[in-house]
Amino acid sequence: MRFENKRANQTVLSRHRLPLPYRVGLAVLWLLPPALLLLALAGAGGFPPSRFDLRLALLFGLMTVPALYIWREGVDVLPGGIIARVFWPRYLPYDLLDTWYFDGRADRRVLTIWSQSGAKTLECRAGHLTNLSMLLAALKANVRYRHRPA
Incomplete structure (x- = not known):
């Protein structure tokens, strides 16, 4: 495909x-x-x-x-998933994403998304993305939030 x-x-x-x-x-x-x-x-x-x-x-x-x-690098939010344009463009449907976590500490501010296989699918710094709150809202509505990853 x-x-x-x-x-x-x-x-x-x-x-x-x-x-x-x-x-x-x-x-x-x-x-x-x-x-x-x-x-x-x-x-x-x-x-x-x-x-x-x-x-x-x-x-x-x-x-x-x-x-x-x-x-072109960045993240696009679609109704059925996200497109992560980091290294290679990848379409990530919400049903294949397991959890996400945003580390909001001042020294970190990193968004991490994991797939259902447990692998990190996307990791990016908050300062590298515009309108981060809209991206976090889309993730909150469609993907389970992970509290403090192990």
């Missing part, structure tokens, strides 16, 4: 990403070196096709991958 087929008929209720200033800053950080290199090449007598090399295009393509990843 493919990722898209599992959620094709569900609308996204809320999106939770890295706050916008940090997302923009990190994406620009990854896209700035190729842009500066192109500007330097263009400023050094133009950019004739003879200077364009496939290896250069590959380098530019590789530099855009982390920027795209940072831009």
Whole structure:
């Protein structure tokens, strides 16, 4: 089964990403070196096709991958589950999730979700997600809360 087929008929209720200033800053950080290199090449007598090399295009393509990843990383809440976009996008239906716990201590502030097999399905810091209260409300309504994991 493919990722898209599992959620094709569900609308996204809320999106939770890295706050916008940090997302923009990190994406620009990854896209700035190729842009500066192109500007330097263009400023050094133009950019004739003879200077364009496939290896250069590959380098530019590789530099855009982390920027795209940072831009898309996060959690989407759907009526039937969540989509965790951490490493690889994964659709996690609520009936496959067992428990969740939010450690609200000032030095931690970590959200952890476990699957029915007991494995950690998702673990992320509260500061990395916007509108955390909406995500916690969706989890509270659909998944059992775990008090203080062992």
